[in-house]
Amino acid sequence: MSDGTITPEENKGGFTAREALFYHETIRPGKLEIVATKPMTSQRDLSLAYSPGVAVPVEAIAADPSLAARYTAKANLVAVISNGTAILGLGNLGALAAKPVMEGKAVLFKRFADVDSIDIELATEDPEAFINAVALMEPTFGGINLEDIKAPECFIIEAALRERMKIPVMHDDQHGTAIITAAGLLNACHLTGRDIRDVKVVVNGAGAAAIACTALIKAMGVRHDNVIMCDRSGPITPGRHDMDQWKSAHAVATSATSLEEALVGADIFLGLSAAGALKPEWVRKMADRPIIFAMANPVPEIMPDEAKAVRPDAIIATGRSDFPNQVNNVLGFPFIFRGALDVQATTINEEMKVAAAEAIAELARQQVPEEVALAYGKNHKFGTDYIIPAPFDPRLIEVVSSAVAKAAMDSGVARARIEDFDAYRVMLRSRLNPTTSVLSGVYEIAKANPKRMVFAEAEEEVVLRAAIQFRDFGYGIPILVGRTKAVLDKLHQLSVGDPGSFEIQNSADSEHVPAMVDFLYKRLQRRGYTERDVRRMVNQDRNVFASLLVALGHGDGIITGMTRTFAQTVREVNLVLDPKEGALPFGIHMMIGKNHTTFLADTTINERPNAQELAHIARETAAVARRMGHEPRVAFLSYSTFGNPSGQWLASIREAVAILDREDPGFEYEGEMAPDAALNPKVMALYPFSRLSGPANVLIMPGLQSANLSAKLLRELGSNATIGPMLIGIEKPVQIVPMTASAPDVLTLAVLAGAGVVG
Ligand SMILES: NC(=O)C1=CN([C@@H]2O[C@H](COP(=O)(O)OP(=O)(O)OC[C@H]3O[C@@H](n4cnc5c(N)ncnc54)[C@H](OP(=O)(O)O)[C@@H]3O)[C@@H](O)[C@H]2O)C=CC1
Ligand SMILES: CC(=O)C(=O)O
Ligand SMILES: [Mg+2]
Numbered sequence: 001m002s003d004g005t006i007t008p009e010e011n012k013g014g015f016t017a018r019e020a021l022f023y024h025e026t027i028r029p030g031k032l033e034i035v036a037t038k039p040m041t042s043q044r045d046l047s048l049a050y051s052p053g054v055a056v057p058v059e060a061i062a063a064d065p066s067l068a069a070r071y072t073a074k075a076n077l078v079a080v081i082s083n084g085t086a087i088l089g090l091g092n093l094g095a096l097a098a099k100p101v102m103e104g105k106a107v108l109f110k111r112f113a114d115v116d117s118i119d120i121e122l123a124t125e126d127p128e129a130f131i132n133a134v135a136l137m138e139p140t141f142g143g144i145n146l147e148d149i150k151a152p153e154c155f156i157i158e159a160a161l162r163e164r165m166k167i168p169v170m171h172d173d174q175h176g177t178a179i180i181t182a183a184g185l186l187n188a189c190h191l192t193g194r195d196i197r198d199v200k201v202v203v204n205g206a207g208a209a210a211i212a213c214t215a216l217i218k219a220m221g222v223r224h225d226n227v228i229m230c231d232r233s234g235p236i237t238p239g240r241h242d243m244d245q246w247k248s249a250h251a252v253a254t255s256a257t258s259l260e261e262a263l264v265g266a267d268i269f270l271g272l273s274a275a276g277a278l279k280p281e282w283v284r285k286m287a288d289r290p291i292i293f294a295m296a297n298p299v300p301e302i303m304p305d306e307a308k309a310v311r312p313d314a315i316i317a318t319g320r321s322d323f324p325n326q327v328n329n330v331l332g333f334p335f336i337f338r339g340a341l342d343v344q345a346t347t348i349n350e351e352m353k354v355a356a357a358e359a360i361a362e363l364a365r366q367q368v369p370e371e372v373a374l375a376y377g378k379n380h381k382f383g384t385d386y387i388i389p390a391p392f393d394p395r396l397i398e399v400v401s402s403a404v405a406k407a408a409m410d411s412g413v414a415r416a417r418i419e420d421f422d423a424y425r426v427m428l429r430s431r432l433n434p435t436t437s438v439l440s441g442v443y444e445i446a447k448a449n450p451k452r453m454v455f456a457e458a459e460e461e462v463v464l465r466a467a468i469q470f471r472d473f474g475y476g477i478p479i480l481v482g483r484t485k486a487v488l489d490k491l492h493q494l495s496v497g498d499p500g501s502f503e504i505q506n507s508a509d510s511e512h513v514p515a516m517v518d519f520l521y522k523r524l525q526r527r528g529y530t531e532r533d534v535r536r537m538v539n540q541d542r543n544v545f546a547s548l549l550v551a552l553g554h555g556d557g558i559i560t561g562m563t564r565t566f567a568q569t570v571r572e573v574n575l576v577l578d579p580k581e582g583a584l585p586f587g588i589h590m591m592i593g594k595n596h597t598t599f600l601a602d603t604t605i606n607e608r609p610n611a612q613e614l615a616h617i618a619r620e621t622a623a624v625a626r627r628m629g630h631e632p633r634v635a636f637l638s639y640s641t642f643g644n645p646s647g648q649w650l651a652s653i654r655e656a657v658a659i660l661d662r663e664d665p666g667f668e669y670e671g672e673m674a675p676d677a678a679l680n681p682k683v684m685a686l687y688p689f690s691r692l693s694g695p696a697n698v699l700i701m702p703g704l705q706s707a708n709l710s711a712k713l714l715r716e717l718g719s720n721a722t723i724g725p726m727l728i729g730i731e732k733p734v735q736i737v738p739m740t741a742s743a744p745d746v747l748t749l750a751v752l753a754g755a756g757v758v759g
Helices: 017-025 043-049 055-063 065-071 096-113 127-135 153-164 172-191 208-219 304-310 333-342 350-364 370-376 396-410 421-432 435-448 461-472 484-493 513-527 531-540 542-551 566-574 611-627 650-663 675-679 704-717 743-754
Strands: 077-082 116-121 143-146 169-171 201-204 227-231 268-271 291-294 315-318 451-455 476-481 503-505 557-560 586-592 597-601 633-637 668-673 698-700 721-728 734-736
Touching: 055 065, 077 096, 096 116, 096 333, 096 396, 127 153, 143 153, 143 172, 143 333, 153 169, 153 172, 153 208, 169 172, 169 333, 172 208, 172 268, 172 291, 172 315, 172 333, 172 350, 201 208, 208 227, 208 268, 208 350, 291 304, 304 315, 333 350, 333 396, 350 396, 396 421, 421 435, 435 586, 435 743, 451 461, 451 542, 451 743, 461 476, 461 484, 461 743, 476 542, 476 743, 484 503, 503 542, 513 531, 513 542, 531 542, 542 557, 542 566, 557 566, 557 743, 566 734, 586 611, 586 704, 597 611, 597 704, 611 633, 611 650, 611 698, 611 721, 633 650, 633 675, 650 668, 668 675, 704 721, 721 734, 721 743, 734 743
Parallel strands: 077 116, 077 143, 143 169, 201 227, 201 268, 268 291, 291 315, 451 476, 451 557, 476 503, 557 734, 597 698, 633 668, 633 698
Antiparallel strands: 586 597, 586 721
């Protein structure tokens, strides 16, 4: 492979050039492939998808064009189109070289907002030819994202396409960038106590991004006379004759003749130009607490450490992900198009842009969820190193897209209405995380009847984050078990304004301890424990203490598991709590795929369940599935399908089926069967006598080995989201999370327990 001028080992900031090339080459070349949404395995599939079946939607769309949204991918499909004349800050390298960037944008559309997207590179620098090519593609797409087209052609192209096309067209380098820049600037001004109407701004660059950013910040209050814009020739002043209409709109009279002079006393530097255009010695002359947005990609106008070296008081942002404050249009375009597509907006107007900027700015001021901390390996908190949300913040889709959709409706450019914005926000969240929609009913049940949930390990940050959300979202009242000062300090670190309002239970000073010792001693005195042993356990074992809180009625359920193994935690809880009467404790894992939810049991406790136990596990798991809104279809799994091959393990499974036969449990069940006979319609068809009306969604495993292995393999190798294990059959709701659980995992189990769905 010939790499031209690239030195393979050159460090690009966290990776080498060789690694970047390997990333693009490996698995299969590039970053995109097309995945079909319908099966295409049989003659019938072929007839439906292609001729003759496809003729039916063709005729329907010909009769009513709006039906294209129903029968084709159009309504969720955005083209990322470039001619490669301004690829990042690398300049005009042509249409073909732009392809990695455009493929990348298409991937970001999918990853961040579930918008399907394809890159299109057009080999022309003639605006007329470009406009005609794109306008002709209107039937294909729901939206057009123009990218990396240099000024001034980009202005002509965008204006013409907006005029000609009835779908949203946005030049992202202009408006996407402007929206994010405005959001970041609002917050930087807020932090430094500046009024946007008084700030002095120097913009370096007078191209697509710079001109749009300047126009938007002026629309939001920055004064025209307070902005000096520079291009390669220096400040843009009324006297210059080498300018087009877009540059001259921003001309101001100034005595400064260079970027260096313009920067003297400036509050804000906005760089949308090229690598290294800002020298450290010029930064030294800016106003106190200067705001420096060096947004050229991939190398900024100044590196953050160089700027900090001369001005430690500066707030610095770049377009890159490897420094704090990534001011990059990735925070905008996926969510802006998501909102626009969802209301079938005819355009993306100023109201929608301002709504997006305000929503993004506001989000940065709120507490940051744990997923973001995990993705970035550190805690974000609104301040000089966090003025703008991080792209992996899962709230962005919900907050920004709903703000954009609402603004489209309010400003009269929406062709479809969203009636219920709460439901829309849930739908937005579930686009990225299918567990959201699966659990939405459970959340509502929990909210309707909020329970007191004991978080046994409240000194763990993950647990505390879950407890805070448990309370803030109205799912119930968390009771925090831990040393009072340690818990209060942690709450404070997590920016909780009123730590004292949480109920903390500390075994060192809890008023409940004497009654707990009394209760537990009575229970254990004939099992070899002295009163002293019991007192020590109450004081020192958080699971015993938490279980006693619940046993004595001070809480409704327990969440634990982060600091001990599952088996150890079960042993500690069992000292205080018994199985439910007539019940067998066991565990369920719930696997959530894009289009299906499957329950697996017993994945945690019973090594080799007998027939009665298998039947019990099946009944209880079916009941959990039903409580979560799934009509259970239970399969007793085996290596054998209906006796083939035979073996000594089958007897207990067959007997479990026979037990259910005798009692008519009110749900579908079948067995013994191998996973393919339970899940794959084609294999199911080989057994027409099978009583399952569709693929099984409750899988009863023959033993703990296969159950636990399957759950963990699916978690590690599959693309499914996993919830669990969920513990069933203890007299009070107790949920034991895996030691590696994240805050959302802990929260989910707390809500499931509180809602009475599991336990
Ligand atoms: N962080 C982000 O999200 C984004 C960052 N960008 C970055 O902004 C930059 C510009 O992109 P875009 O507007 O699309 O490109 P354009 O080609 O439209 O504009 C480039 C502008 O930069 C000016 N310029 C180039 N070098 C210098 C220099 N040394 N000093 C002063 N001005 C200079 C050019 O000046 P002249 O007019 O004299 O030629 C021109 O006005 C790129 O680096 C790009 O990566 C863009 C979009 C988003
Ligand atoms: C981020 C981006 O779009 C650019 O640098 O061009
Ligand atoms: Mg760009």
